[in-house]
Amino acid sequence: MDAIMTAKGIKRDFRVGSEILHVLKGVDVDILRGKLTILKGRSGSGKTTLLNILSTLDTPTEGDVEFLEKKYSVMNDAQKEKMRREELGFVFQSIALIPIMNAYENVDLSLRLAGIETDKDERIKRVLSLVNMQDRMLHMPGQMSGGEQQRIAIARAVAHSPKILFADEPTGALDTENGIKVMKLFRHLIEKEGVTVVMTTHDPNLMELGDVVFEMEDGELFERREN
Ligand SMILES: Nc1ncnc2c1ncn2[C@@H]1O[C@H](COP(=O)(O)OP(=O)(O)OP(=O)(O)O)[C@@H](O)[C@H]1O
Ligand SMILES: [Mg+2]
Structure with a gap:
């Protein structure tokens, strides 16, 4: 299988x-390209710790991650930050939209951070349509439900066409129904945008929606299922 990222x-x-x-x-883990992992x-088993290491937010005590033919151990902070802005996307449990910016402006901000200048308006509208929020572009976060805000956060996270989207408990603040919608949205983004998704979840109802499922247990990772 084709791994986009390898941790050893x-x-x-x-x-x-x-x-x-x-x-x-x-x-040791291979993240498969174009899959939902x-x-x-x-709780406390180390899921966030691993996600943070895979996404360069934290540095391991030992071991290394390879992504885009580069090893994190030989990259400096500035190189990692550039890679985060351009190649990676992030979604968190606490939705963290900028409250004084409307949906359009929130997405625009991530494009600006990634240094994308061309065809921005078209891209913002496209990703808002992908999450089915095209009619809410001018709405402020406070005027949206939690699930709607998370959809904007997901649009923002994929606006700059990251290769991998990391999502730490993206459904944690949502009920199961809205959690399933978020998972379907990830699936849609994988199909339409070719992104790879790595996420954590507590919700057993969502597990079956992944292509590959790993379980963290006592500091080790076990593969539970691969479709
Ligand atoms: N900066 C830190 N300093 C000390 N201990 C830490 C730090 N970060 C995480 N830990 C510890 O590492 C363990 C794993 O934490 P982590 O956040 O990765 O768990 P998790 O699987 O994401 O849990 P949850 O499902 O509750 O989010 C916990 O025991 C936590 O207390
Ligand atoms: Mg966690």
């Missing part, structure tokens, strides 16, 4: 007082 031997220790927590104990596992 990932360990992550945290020092808490005089104690050292071994949160990731040697994780789900990380599950109990």
